[in-house]
Amino acid sequence: MHLPLNPPKLYVCKVKPLKLFLAVFAFHSSHYLNAQIIDSSFASLLTEPKHYICYKTNSEITCDGKMDEKDWASASWTDLFTDIEGKLKPSPYFTTKVKMLFDDKNLYIAAELTEDNIWAYLTMHDDTIYHDNDFEVFLDPEGSTHNYFEIEVNALKTVFDLYMNKPYRNAGSALINWDVKDFKLGIYIDGTLNNSADKDNKWVVEMAIPFSSLSKGETRLAPIDNELWRVNFSRVEWDTKFIDGKYQRQRNPKTEGLLPEHNWVWSPQGIINMHYPERWGYVQFSNKLVGHDTISFELPYPERIKRYLWLFYYKEKEYADKHHIYCSHIQTLGYKNDKITSQKNKQSFTDALDNTVTLQATDHQFEIIVENKIYHEKWMINQDGEIINRTIYEQKGFH
Secondary structure, three states: OOOOOOOOOOOOOOOOOEEEEEEEEOOOOOOEEEEEEEEEOOHHHOOOOOEEEEEEOOOOOOOOOOOOOHHHHHOOOOOOOEEOOHHHOOOOOOOEEEEEEEOOOEEEEEEEEEOOOOOOOOOOOOOOHHHOOEEEEEEEOOOOOOOEEEEEEOOOOOEEEEEEOOOHHHOOOEEOOOOOOOOEEEEEEEOOOOOOOOOOOEEEEEEEEEHHHOOOOOOOOOOOOOOEEEEEEEEEEOOEEEEOOEEEEOEOOOOOOEOOOEEEEOOOOOOOOOOOHHHOEEEEEEEEEOOOOOOOOOOOHHHHHHHHHHHHHHHHHHHHHHHOOOOOOOHHHOEOOOOOEEEOOEEEEEOOOOEEEEEEEOOOOEEEEEEEOOOOEEEEEEOOOOEEEHHHHHHOOOO
C-alpha cells in the first residue's frame, strides 16, 4: 500500500486479541524461551520476518534482464512472494521471487514475475509507477526504520525513486527529488507488452544499485562481512480489462472507484502498508563468493531485544489513539507482572533473561529502553518509531 503524502493516523491492525508469547533469544542463540506473557492484538506485526544471505560476486553483472551470468545461477531464490498481510489473505495467483548478489560497488537484485498479460504505460521518471503493475525495492541500511529508500520500476523501465526520513505514520515526508545515482536497470519480457492477443509468461527485472548512491550526503561503502540490512520487495498487481486497445484497471460497478490493488511481498508486513520498516526482511551480507562456501543465518540478539520495543511502541500508539496522550504505566499497556519498580516518572522491570525494560512517558512523547547486561546491549525506541543504539549513544557522552 502506498500512503498519500498526508496520511491518516496510525493504522491499528484489527485482529482478535490473544495471549501472545513474546519470544526472546535465550542465552544460547539456538534456543528460545517464552519470557513474558502479554495480552496483545498485534500478533501479525510480531511474526519473525524472512531472511536471505547475499553472497559476493567477482564477476561482471550486465543488467539486461536475462540473468545469464554464472553467479546468478549459483545464487538462491527467495521464498515465493505472499500477500502483504501474510496468512490473513489468500496466496498470490502469480509467482514472484528474487535473487541478490553484491560486490564492492553495487547491490544486484533480480526478480522474476510470472504474468499472463504484461502491460505498462507510464514513461516519465518519478511518475506514480504503482498505478501500473510494478516491482518495488525497499532498503533500510541502518536498520533504524528511518532514512530509508524506495525504488519502483514497471515493465517499460520507468523508475520512481524516493527517500524517506521516517515513515508516513510518524509524519515522514517523501523526498521524491532524490535519485539513485548511476542506477542500472534491465527488463526482459517473455511475451509481448501491451498486447492482449496472446498469453505472456513472465517479466524479469535486473538492477544494480550503487552503495554510494544510498545516501543523503554521507559516504556509504559496501557492507562489511555479516552486516545486516532491513530489506523488502513488493509487487503491485491490478485487476484489469482490455478496453479500446488498452489495459484498464477495473472499477467497482457500485462505487465506480478503482478496485484495490493486490500487494504481494517477500516478507509479510502483517498490515496493508509497506512503510512499516520494522516488518521488512533481513538481508545478511557475506564476503564468501557465491557458489562456494555457505553460512547459516542467525538472528542477532539485538533483533530479539527490538521485539520488546515494537510491542510496547504499538501498545503506546494504540493507547494514544484512544486517550490522546501516551501511557506512563507498564501494567496499563498489558504487562502482567507485579514486579515493576517506579522512580520519578520511570517504570521498569527485569525479565528471566536479564532484559531490563524501562518506560518513561509524558503526554506527548515516550522512550522505551531495553537493556541486557549479559550481552551489553541497550536499545531504545521513541514516539517517532526510531530505533536507537543507546549503548553507542551513551559511549559518545549523550544521555
